Amino acid sequence: MTVTSLSTMWGIGRFDPFIEFFPAACRLGFRYFELNHQVNSAMLEGLDPQLYTIVSVHEPCPADISTGTLKDRNWLVSAPDEDCRRQGVHSVERSIDLAREVGASAVVVHLGRVDVDVALEERLSALFNAGLAGSAAYAEAKARLAAARAAQAGANLEAARRSLAELAEYAARAGVRLGLENRYHCLDIPLPDEMEMFLQDVDPEWVGFWYDVGHAQTLDRLGFARHEEWFERFTGRLIGAHLHDVRGIHDHLAAGLGEVDWGMVAAHLPPEPIRTCEFHSSNSPAQAAAGLRFLAEQGCLGETAEERLPRQQPAADLGT
DSSP, X not given: OOOEEEEGGGGTTTOSSGGGHHHHHHHHTOOEEEEOTTOXXXXXXXXXXXXSEEEEEESSOSOSSOXXXXXXXXXXXXXXXXXXHHHHHHHHHHHHHHHHHHTOSEEEEOOOXXXXXXXXXXXXXXXXXXXXXXXXXXXXXXXXXXXXXXXXXXXXHHHHHHHHHHHHHHHHHHTOXXXXXXXXXXXXXXOHHHHHHHHHHSOTTTEEEEEEHHHHHHHHXXXXXXXXXXXXXXXXXXXXXEEOEEETTEEEEOTTSSOOOHHHHHHHOOSSSEEEEOOOTTSOHHHHHHHHHHHXXXXXXXXXXXXXOOOOOOGGGSOO
């Protein structure tokens, strides 16, 4: 049976105590969950994995050291500095440990970034948002960004390869699979050729591809990789998917609120991988519930809406 979960992303800032996220999500029609990278140990107090089934963990979780701090200190698996790289590896190992403890089968992994001035990418995004994607200024900014990334990528990719080899062994001992996620920013690792290199390096039993529809859509819009390329090259290694909609290059909208070609997505998703609705907390309960139903109707959940969803509840019953 296809497993469809809701990321705890939807509950961030919405519930206090955070444990109230889980019954609220059940009222929306979800039975499975992903712990995302904004959830710390305190937020997990009272979680009963026998009551709420956790199918995946998105590192770094528990986020007792925040994602922002890890990035600011370059405590990432892609860091050329060995001490920083080890800190990044340890952070992912903690997520693998948590996955084992709560019975999750997979950990979603970010492979770090290429150490280039982010102002180059911010300039490109600003031009896109200003409607100048077809301009000479955009082409120049994109060329500068691509050249800077290519010049620096070697050191970061080598560090990420060493880290992944260590993490693959650690995950295998824990009995947890790693899903390497395609990323939102073009400075993040990996782009498609890099993904192929990483997947060739490791045992497919323990490491695969985690597809993110919003990230693929955004990189396509910015001109770095066709959305469909991720499917064409890596469907055979696909173990999970993050499903959310995109408007322009703004993602994490509830499905049906943006511009994603969901027919294309449904045509490429095989039945086995986990589906995780990764909706931002700015989406209302009604929008999140409608997003789940929309995905079922589009064929993205591998089942019909009638098979997958409970009787639709009045909006007043959908929770906070």
